[in-house]
Amino acid sequence: MKRATILGALLVIGVVGGLASALVAQQQQPRPPLPDVTKVKDNLYVIASSAPGPEFTGGNTGVFVTDSGVVVVDTKLSGYGPTILEKIKKVTSKPVTTIINTHTHGDHTGSNEGFPATVDIVAHENTKANMVKMDAFKGDKAQFLPKRTYKDKMSVGSGKDRIDLYYFGAGHTNGDTWVVYPALRVLQTGDMFAWRDAPTIDRNNGGSGIDYPKTLSKAVAGIKNVDVVIPGHSPVTTLKDLQEYQRFMVDWVAAVQAAAAAGKSVDDAAASIDLTGKYPGYKNERYKAAITAVYAELKK
Numbered sequence: 001m002k003r004a005t006i007l008g009a010l011l012v013i014g015v016v017g018g019l020a021s022a023l024v025a026q027q028q029q030p031r032p033p034l035p036d037v038t039k040v041k042d043n044l045y046v047i048a049s050s051a052p053g054p055e056f057t058g059g060n061t062g063v064f065v066t067d068s069g070v071v072v073v074d075t076k077l078s079g080y081g082p083t084i085l086e087k088i089k090k091v092t093s094k095p096v097t098t099i100i101n102t103h104t105h106g107d108h109t110g111s112n113e114g115f116p117a118t119v120d121i122v123a124h125e126n127t128k129a130n131m132v133k134m135d136a137f138k139g140d141k142a143q144f145l146p147k148r149t150y151k152d153k154m155s156v157g158s159g160k161d162r163i164d165l166y167y168f169g170a171g172h173t174n175g176d177t178w179v180v181y182p183a184l185r186v187l188q189t190g191d192m193f194a195w196r197d198a199p200t201i202d203r204n205n206g207g208s209g210i211d212y213p214k215t216l217s218k219a220v221a222g223i224k225n226v227d228v229v230i231p232g233h234s235p236v237t238t239l240k241d242l243q244e245y246q247r248f249m250v251d252w253v254a255a256v257q258a259a260a261a262a263g264k265s266v267d268d269a270a271a272s273i274d275l276t277g278k279y280p281g282y283k284n285e286r287y288k289a290a291i292t293a294v295y296a297e298l299k300k
């Protein structure tokens with residue numbers, strides 16, 4: 001009896017110990033490091049994105065240091081809250097007061113949970129609706145959902161610290177926010193302009209290849225007085241490159257629609273469409289997935 005109790009106790013210790021070490025292992029699982037903050041202009045910095053792959057950390061993170069606190073635009077994959085805060089501390093001792101999520105994806109919203117629950121979180125209303133459906137924001141984690149939403153346009157802060165948020169329609173998702181820092185003439189695009197290649201068109205979250213070029217046109221026409229552009233997943237660039245991306249997407253969607261009208265399969269369309277000659281520096285690695293999304297949309 002006594003022996004059984006001791007054995008039982010040992011068993012419990014063994015199981016608990018095993019669980020504890022499994023948890024520690026999970027917590028200590030190394031994540032790819034983040035680069036330091038780099039200055040975009042004056043009081044605006046970026047913690048750069050990385051390319052998808054084993055070293056992937058998420059999208060570009062904007063860090064805007066205002067008089068009343070720090071605004072963080074996009075929070076990368078989960079688990080980066082402490083590291084983002086550490087990086088911000090190198091440029092300011094002010095607390096993070098606001099998070100803006102450009103859209104729902106986990107590589108832009110994943111570390112919302114790493115910030116104090118008092119932080120104001122802002123996103124487009126459709127993005128909040130999309131985030132509510134994510135497992136990452138269920139139960140206790142619901143406190144890291146957007147607290148404020150908007151439909152067409154919204155401003156956060158005032159004077160030189162004002163940020164203007166615009167929604168111009170569907171594309172990457174149905175809730176992509178264009179973030180403008182007017183005093184600095186800088187625009188952060190989220191994944192509406194992620195890279196120089198076909199975009200990810202997330203139809204499960206309301207994205208649309210057909211609307212994509214129209215939405216880009218509205219943004220290019222509607223956002224004034226900007227010189228510098230922070231894309232979703234590539235280095236800081238200029239407005240000229242966003243304007244070029246808009247022209248690329250007009251051509252690319254037209255080519256996909258023509259291929260569909262000619263009865264080409266997705267594979268044949270992907271093999272025959274190539275805009276890399278017309279748009280130097282562009283890749284065609286993401287055509288097939290994007291064509292698949294446009295074809296599904298055309299069939300509907």
Ligand SMILES: [Zn+2]
Pocket residue numbers: 103105108172191
């Ligand atoms: Zn995305």
